[in-house]
Amino acid sequence: MPNQHAPHVVTDAGTVAGDWENGIASFRGIPFAAPPIGELRWRPPQPPEKWHGIKQTNRWGQSSWQNRDYCMAVGGGDPGVFSEDCLYLNVWTASPFVGEKRPVMVWIHGGGYTIGSGGLSPYIGGPLASRGVVLVTLNYRLGHLGFFAHPALDEEYPPGEIVNNFALLDQIAALQWVQNNISAFGGDAENVTIFGESSGARSVLSLFSSPRAKGFFHKGIVQSAYTLPDTSRSKALRRGKALADHFGLQQATAEQLRALPQDSFWPLSGKLGVAPVPIAGDSVLPEPMIAVFTAGKQHPLPLIIGSNSDEASVLSYFDINVAGVVRRVKQQHPLGLRLIKCLYPGVKNDKELGRQISRDMAFTTMGYVAMLGQHKAGAPGWRYYFDYVSENARVQCPNGTWHGSEIPYVMNNMHLIEKSQVIGGGFTSGDQAFAEKVSEYWLNFARHVAGKSTHIEGDIHWPVWRPRKDKTLRFGNEGQAVLKVEARFMRLRLKLFRLLMTKLVKLD
Numbered sequence: 001m002p003n004q005h006a007p008h009v010v011t012d013a014g015t016v017a018g019d020w021e022n023g024i025a026s027f028r029g030i031p032f033a034a035p036p037i038g039e040l041r042w043r044p045p046q047p048p049e050k051w052h053g054i055k056q057t058n059r060w061g062q063s064s065w066q067n068r069d070y071c072m073a074v075g076g077g078d079p080g081v082f083s084e085d086c087l088y089l090n091v092w093t094a095s096p097f098v099g100e101k102r103p104v105m106v107w108i109h110g111g112g113y114t115i116g117s118g119g120l121s122p123y124i125g126g127p128l129a130s131r132g133v134v135l136v137t138l139n140y141r142l143g144h145l146g147f148f149a150h151p152a153l154d155e156e157y158p159p160g161e162i163v164n165n166f167a168l169l170d171q172i173a174a175l176q177w178v179q180n181n182i183s184a185f186g187g188d189a190e191n192v193t194i195f196g197e198s199s200g201a202r203s204v205l206s207l208f209s210s211p212r213a214k215g216f217f218h219k220g221i222v223q224s225a226y227t228l229p230d231t232s233r234s235k236a237l238r239r240g241k242a243l244a245d246h247f248g249l250q251q252a253t254a255e256q257l258r259a260l261p262q263d264s265f266w267p268l269s270g271k272l273g274v275a276p277v278p279i280a281g282d283s284v285l286p287e288p289m290i291a292v293f294t295a296g297k298q299h300p301l302p303l304i305i306g307s308n309s310d311e312a313s314v315l316s317y318f319d320i321n322v323a324g325v326v327r328r329v330k331q332q333h334p335l336g337l338r339l340i341k342c343l344y345p346g347v348k349n350d351k352e353l354g355r356q357i358s359r360d361m362a363f364t365t366m367g368y369v370a371m372l373g374q375h376k377a378g379a380p381g382w383r384y385y386f387d388y389v390s391e392n393a394r395v396q397c398p399n400g401t402w403h404g405s406e407i408p409y410v411m412n413n414m415h416l417i418e419k420s421q422v423i424g425g426g427f428t429s430g431d432q433a434f435a436e437k438v439s440e441y442w443l444n445f446a447r448h449v450a451g452k453s454t455h456i457e458g459d460i461h462w463p464v465w466r467p468r469k470d471k472t473l474r475f476g477n478e479g480q481a482v483l484k485v486e487a488r489f490m491r492l493r494l495k496l497f498r499l500l501m502t503k504l505v506k507l508d
Helices: 067-077 166-185 197-207 233-246 254-259 289-294 311-318 322-332 334-342 350-377 405-409 428-450 490-506
Strands: 006-009 016-017 019-021 024-031 054-056 087-095 102-108 134-138 187-197 219-223 303-308 381-389 471-484
Touching: 067 233, 087 166, 087 303, 102 197, 102 233, 102 311, 134 166, 134 471, 166 187, 166 289, 166 322, 187 428, 197 219, 219 350, 219 428, 311 350, 311 490, 322 334, 322 350, 322 471, 322 490, 334 490, 350 381, 350 490, 405 428, 428 471
Parallel strands: 016 054, 102 134, 102 187, 187 219, 219 303, 303 381, 381 471
Antiparallel strands: 006 016, 019 024, 024 087, 087 134
16 A cells, blocks of 8 residues: 555666655655755756665755745745755655656746745645646756856856856756656656746746757746846846955956855845846857747747736835836836827726736736747647636735736645635635636646647637637636636737837836
8 A cells, every 4th residue: 555655766866765645655855966066056957976775755855045034925935944955856646656657747936036945835746646647846046056147157168058047957957857767756758848937937938948958848837927038148247247246256266156155145135136037148048038939939839828917916026116117108108108008998096007017018918929939939829817816815815816826726735835825814615616627727738738739628618829819718807716718818908018028127
């Protein structure tokens, strides 16, 4: 019986032992790369050392250095122990798992590339694994440890091979581990879906745009990705030199930079901080992600993308005043503001108008841009809009679904999330019923969708996106549990914002 003996799996580095949890085998804290410490700081991830005997993988791996209070407040809970040695992943799979070929889903956590881990309670994968997939979550280097450029480090690379996006390479290394090992957990290495939210969603889009990620996954799901432009390499180099100056290293060598204490980076903010986007121009992401999708040059694989009805809820954490957005548009594009107001009939208050403009320009538009790119690339895509609010949270969330609030519905694990992390204090049976419907679409995408698919099965038929019909699946309407396919959803707004976003969406 499963509960009598711990589950064991032989990986290419050695045997791991996990735990049984409600009939699901869970493996927590599997190393997928060597610790990126010492000489390996700011280098591409290397294979993990092999071990003899059995490694107990029943505890979360260490998380990358970050602000614990910030993560507990808005990132999904306590990320646990911090260390530069943070490259670990977690696997959930049903029993028996030998010889099976289940779809694989790899979750990339969000947190603005500065907070989070794959072991937070909103990401626990047992419930999805119980419905026939192998679920993987992972840690990656955060902040300056994950994204950094400095001339002294650039000198270590041959021309054309410079790396600044170490976090993206960590994600690729985890996907390579999946290719090499997931069959031993009952997973199908030829059917891997990557999915993530916020900066995790930006990671999915960046991996679609990265030549170094080719062949390591087969489809993707993007939840609440933002249109903020990638950091240019020239800007990243200036920031890197400013950081070195901050530590008194005006003529820094690579050795001196790697000798800086591992916990010295995460408290830095402002001009010394890290933007919540990758760096465009290195060998991992040679071109900005938005430019790649605009040209239709991403990997031509199936994609789901969407966002929530109150994404503006997250902007206060970036000190963005939504009413100020209207003033900025009025100053820079007075005629454009008149047109924009026509697209929001009945909205007269600047704060409310700014909230909706911010939501659509910074988040909703990314789905439209990505779908146009999918069409150019000849790959299928599906767009959604999430507007269901948990029954106990409707008083606190009058403007709709907050940034990140769709995750418990996608993962269908709301019964495992601490009540302190839930708006309104807890979920209801009605919320759970809606989660079953939402997660089934994600599962069916992972199970069945391929390059020529025309729909996703679920409670209602979800047709593939096409430019003229522009059909979008609404998960909820004004907070209520409704599933509805809507044609030309926000189309006029998004066509305009696609042109304005590169000038108006910025943190400065």
